[in-house]
Amino acid sequence: xxxxxxxxxxxxxxxxxxxxxxxxxxxxxxxxxxxxxxxxxxxxxxxxxxxxxxxxxxxxxxxxxxxxxxxxxxxxxxxxxxxxxxxxxxxxxxxxxxxxxxxxxxxxxxxxxxxxxxxxxxxxxxxxxxxxxxxxxxxxxxxx
Numbered sequence: 001x002x003x004x005x006x007x008x009x010x011x012x013x014x015x016x017x018x019x020x021x022x023x024x025x026x027x028x029x030x031x032x033x034x035x036x037x038x039x040x041x042x043x044x045x046x047x048x049x050x051x052x053x054x055x056x057x058x059x060x061x062x063x064x065x066x067x068x069x070x071x072x073x074x075x076x077x078x079x080x081x082x083x084x085x086x087x088x089x090x091x092x093x094x095x096x097x098x099x100x101x102x103x104x105x106x107x108x109x110x111x112x113x114x115x116x117x118x119x120x121x122x123x124x125x126x127x128x129x130x131x132x133x134x135x136x137x138x139x140x141x142x143x144x
Contacts, residue, residue, distance in 0.1 A: 044123035063102035
């Protein structure tokens with residue numbers, strides 16, 4: 001018989017399934033200073049060469065890839081008799097997300113694309129986007 005009543009624990013099971021399949025993006029911090037916008041992203045385990053930073057007049061797009069570092073089966077052609085530590089090795093649990101992602105940030109004012117600076121150190125990417133220096137006051141001659 002089909003019942004409409006579910007256990008309260010069913011909700012937790014569904015939430016856990018949704019969290020496991022949800023796309024995760026790195027945590028970010030955006031700071032607005034007088035001269036620039038400073039963005040810091042947590043990117044542990046990401047190779048510096050896979051990070052791509054692009055800018056438009058008022059936005060910044062950062063993308064990267066975390067590649068899987070799976071062990072390859074031991075090579076027995078090097079004279080090894082096998083039976084070493086890596087023989088029969090496999091992943092028992094992996095909660096690390098691999099793959100590509102992209103994140104964009106839109107700023108209230110324009111940025112100087114030519115002045116962008118990016119630094120990656122200890123798993124943190126810091127991007128400084130200098131604010132565009134534009135004139136906001138214009139004089140117009142009124143003809144009569």
